[in-house]
Amino acid sequence: MECDIFLAIPHAMDCTDMIIGSARGMRSRIGDYYSRDRSTPLHDEAYGGTESLTAAVGFEEDGYTTILFRKKLQAAESVDFSITNSFMHVIWARGQDAGNYVHVPPTGIDGSTTASDPNYYKVDELKYHGHASHRGVRTLNFMLDTETDPVMTTPAPPLTCEGTWGNCNTEDSNCYLVRWSYNDSTGLITFTVRVYLENNQWAALGFSRNTQMAATDVVVGYVRPDGKGVLQDRYAEGKFMPSLDSSSDVNLVSSSRQNKITTFEFTRPPRTADTSHDFQFSSTNCAYFFYAKGGTFTNNGDITRHDQTPIISQERICIPCAVPSKSYIHG
Ligand code: HEM
Ligand code: HEM
Numbered sequence: 001m002e003c004d005i006f007l008a009i010p011h012a013m014d015c016t017d018m019i020i021g022s023a024r025g026m027r028s029r030i031g032d033y034y035s036r037d038r039s040t041p042l043h044d045e046a047y048g049g050t051e052s053l054t055a056a057v058g059f060e061e062d063g064y065t066t067i068l069f070r071k072k073l074q075a076a077e078s079v080d081f082s083i084t085n086s087f088m089h090v091i092w093a094r095g096q097d098a099g100n101y102v103h104v105p106p107t108g109i110d111g112s113t114t115a116s117d118p119n120y121y122k123v124d125e126l127k128y129h130g131h132a133s134h135r136g137v138r139t140l141n142f143m144l145d146t147e148t149d150p151v152m153t154t155p156a157p158p159l160t161c162e163g164t165w166g167n168c169n170t171e172d173s174n175c176y177l178v179r180w181s182y183n184d185s186t187g188l189i190t191f192t193v194r195v196y197l198e199n200n201q202w203a204a205l206g207f208s209r210n211t212q213m214a215a216t217d218v219v220v221g222y223v224r225p226d227g228k229g230v231l232q233d234r235y236a237e238g239k240f241m242p243s244l245d246s247s248s249d250v251n252l253v254s255s256s257r258q259n260k261i262t263t264f265e266f267t268r269p270p271r272t273a274d275t276s277h278d279f280q281f282s283s284t285n286c287a288y289f290f291y292a293k294g295g296t297f298t299n300n301g302d303i304t305r306h307d308q309t310p311i312i313s314q315e316r317i318c319i320p321c322a323v324p325s326k327s328y329i330h331g
Pocket of ligand 1: 011012013018020038039040041091092093126127128129130131135136137
């Protein structure tokens with residue numbers, strides 16, 4: 001199915017080949033589905049494909065449902081994807097448990113009486129799965145050796161990945177170095193930014209789907225003359241001062257300034273609740289990184305325009321990395 005995930009910001013459910021099953025005792029219903037977006041996935045036939053599973057069986061025992069299916073590695077139609085020796089975007093989900101729903105935020109059906117249809121979720125019916133432990137995303141290579149590759153062992157090790165962009169070894173006046181590492185167990189990305197700055201100059205990182213200043217998530221950092229580090233979560237609507245976000249989703253861990261080299265370290269989760277002003281990172285939603293420096297900062301925390309056109313990374317950067325446990329150096 002024609003589906004270029006780079007044309008729009010993709011969601012984990014966009015353009016995915018799915019197998020969905022349910023079981024009652026020894027009886028089961030298992031099918032080959034396709035999900036175009038966040039609506040109910042449909043049987044492949046609805047999108048011009050066919051039921052391509054070559055075998056399937058399922059049963060329910062002690063509250064556990066087991067589904068087994070067989071499908072060809074090589075896909076023969078656009079609504080099926082081949083399983084190859086490479087990392088793939090893999091998602092899973094399970095239906096809601098009656099009376100124990102996981103909606104965020106809670107809906108009328110969650111423990112109150114305001115729902116127009118309190119029996120909206122019916123047993124074994126294909127409906128919205130909910131949050132938390134009811135769905136997940138992973139980057140997996142099914143062909144890896146399950147004995148030796150830690151990605152395939154259970155429990156899964158934390159998905160970490162790290163990268164660097166730029167260079168600041170020689171400490172010349174143009175030097176900048178951005179380092180990041182993502183730790184799946186804390187759910188945080190740690191950024192370290194090391195740059196040459198004049199006194200009263202600011203440095204900033206920008207994250208954007210494209211290479212324009214407009215619609216860019218911006219993090220500005222600087223060290224004040226009294227030695228105090230400042231970190232600001234901003235958003236650029238256009239080619240003017242990016243405004244402060246109403247919620248700050250970045251956290252300054254440390255800052256220092258020595259011989260015109262300013263270093264600041266901050267953390268932020270890949271995805272935040274401020275979806276309109278913070279870049280929502282994932283292994284498929286990747287950002288061009290911008291490096292900008294002032295201009296100056298003022299006593300009230302405003303910034304003036306960059307003195308050169310900011311530097312833009314050559315490629316989009318994914319966090320977590322598209323390939324786990326790998327270190328990247330970006331141009
Ligand atoms: C009637 C069926 C389904 C509906 C209506 C539905 C709807 C949605 C919606 C509205 C969201 C976004 C809101 C949220 O984050 O919870 C979502 C997220 C998600 N769905 Fe579904 N879904 C369905 C079936 C499935 C199935 C069968 C799978 C996996 C095979 C799946 C995997 C996911 C995942 C992994 C996410 C979270 C992505 C993330 O963490 O950003 N969904 N779904
Ligand atoms: C007061 C703050 C700022 C003002 C007034 C401003 C204004 C402008 C203007 C007038 C341009 C076009 C001329 C040029 O290339 O220099 C521009 C370009 C650009 N700015 Fe800014 N900027 C500000 C801060 C930032 C920040 C913090 C970032 C990112 C971290 C950023 C990213 C960019 C990028 C990537 C371009 C080149 C692409 C484009 O022209 O859209 N700017 N800015």
